[in-house]
Amino acid sequence: MxxxxxxxxxxxxxxxxxxxxxxxxxxxxxxxxxxxxxxxxxxxxxxxxxxxxxxxxxxxxxxxxxxxxxxxxxxxxxxxxxxxxxxxxxxxxxxxxxxxxxTDGQSTLNDVGADGETLLVGSAADGQMNLYVHDLPSGETRKITDYDRAVGAGLLSPDCESVAYATNESDDFRNQDVYVANVDGSDPRNLHVGAEGAEAHPVDWGPEGDRLLVADTTEDLTRAGVYDLRSDEVTWYGDGRYQEQPVQFLPDGSRFLATRTRDASDVALVYDTDSGTVRRLDLPEGVASYPAHGSAALGDDRVLVVHTTPTTRPELLLYDLSTDEYETLVEADYGSIDPETFADAEFFTFASNGVADAPAEAVELEPSTELDIEALLYDSGERPSPLIVAPHGGPPVQDKREFGLFTQFLVSRGYSVLRVNYRGSAGRGREFREELYDDWGGAEQADVARAAEHVLDTRDWIDDDTVAVFGGSYGGYSAYWQMVQYPSLYDAGVAWIGVTDLEDMYENTMPHYRTELMEKYLGTPEENPRLYEERSPVTHAENLAAPLLLLHGVNDRRVPVSQARIFRDALDELGYEEGETGDYEYVELGEEGHGSSDIQQKIRAFEILDDFLGRRRGNS
Missing domain, CATH: 2.40.10 (Thrombin, subunit H)
Structure with a gap:
């Protein structure tokens, strides 16, 4: 290419x-x-x-x-x-x-009031992420919540006299509850939507302001419910067989939109609130999503849907619920590229007990819960084919049957790509996610290695002498960890905006990432000093045995650039050589933070990745 x-x-x-x-x-x-x-x-x-x-x-x-x-x-x-x-x-x-x-710190627009005067903003201006109300006529911004744990999912009621939000005052760090308060933050009331230890959050107000659409994980898989504020009762929807995420009420209030996840695919749903009946939008298999922020509804019966598959780029559809027909508002543009050249995803599962066959050089692991792990394999058609193992970020997100730009780029260069929904990923329920608690760098990383081993064992067309790992964010942590925990498995690695030193990450990330990511999954460094040290890739930097590219944006505030610098400095102290023919390569990206969708910055990332893999793997 x-x-x-x-x-x-x-x-x-x-x-x-x-x-x-x-x-x-x-x-x-x-x-x-x-x-x-x-x-x-x-x-x-x-x-x-x-x-x-x-x-x-x-x-x-x-x-x-x-x-x-x-x-x-x-x-x-x-x-x-x-x-x-x-x-x-x-x-x-x-x-x-x-x-x-x-404001100082990160601010996000949670909701826009129907009165034309009120905005609800989440801001870390005062340290932790809390809610603020902004009055448009006066320009005044007032803090209305003051919790130690982050506040999210803020919603203004239709009359702008109340707010709903999610936070946790429980001693159980896994917990998250739904609250309703006056718009000035007074008289907050915990609705106790779910069980202690489960996660619940508000999704949308009903048009009359007397109901809340809510999501909850009490029954393990996320479910949708309607909370009646007059009776303090919840009506739950669905049969519990699939994870379902509510999205919003339709304008008439008698129906709501939701999505259902199964086998790394998402389907779009419409629920009737009175009868509980549900119907699935008539769309091809892939990933169908409603807008996550703002409104999906253009009237009572027309809704916006974004649809994509592994080989078709995202398109914006206008779906008519009364006829089950849709038109395309924004078609995918392929330029001169033939979409037939894109690789489809093979979905499969394999069993993992949290221990890989490859020697664990950093931390010896005991068998964990045996689970079926989902994975997606993209065959480049090259024979034999080099393999890129690409663990996702998050960690509580999920690789799905949707178009992936980096995946298709790697496939175009002749690499087959393996994406793994290791334990801790989203889409499989609360218990599956909580397998990662207190175990970063443990069984979930063995799941990633086991996925690679499974593909190598079952696909004789994969070249077992050309296996690399590439990931960003938590996937970048995974790339670092795979290279120091299972060095015999990989011939090269690319760690992009990844975590290397857990204590430094805890000290320097944004406050809501500190509590809702680091503390939720690992506790504090004071509580678990051994875990923070043991599961930091930099602690085991001496295990690096194959070329590694460290790539990081200098303006990243989620995973600060200090993470890459710490690992680079450790390699230097250990006597590793930097450079195109050395043991590792190091690139800092100016004018960029935690990744970017900007075209020029994507081109730059592609060129850096292509150059490194081409030289280090001999696949140009």
């Missing part, structure tokens, strides 16, 4: 964060067809699309947009070179922008 193909693949236009306007006539979304992320507004009837911004919105489309209540402006998140220390800005059709909410 040529460099022209690399650039064209990275430059294919991508949509992000579609949301319906309050009147249901338009859709705001991010789109980068000009080569840069811009805010577009689409007329739902004609399909005409206009561009509101001209370089004012962020290059990285990580954070969502929301309509103002009057439909005259769109709110967006502005940061500095990807550092995610967001302020809330607004833009109008003429491209005029205004800074609306400016």
């Amino acid at each position: 040529t460099d022209d193909f690399l650039k064209e693949l990275a430059s294919l236009p991508t949509l992000a964060h579609p949301t319906a306007s309050p009147d249901g006539d338009r859709v705001a979304l991010y789109y980068d067809e000009t080569g840069r992320n811009e805010l577009h507004v689409l007329d739902a009837e004609t399909g005409d699309r206009t561009t509101w911004s001209d370089g004012e919105v962020p290059r990285n489309a990580r954070w969502w947009v929301r309509w103002a209540a009057d439909g005259e402006r769109v709110f967006y998140h502005e940061d500095e070179d990807g550092n995610e220390q967001n302020d809330v800005h607004a833009i109008d059709p003429d491209g005029e922008t205004e800074a609306v909410v400016e």
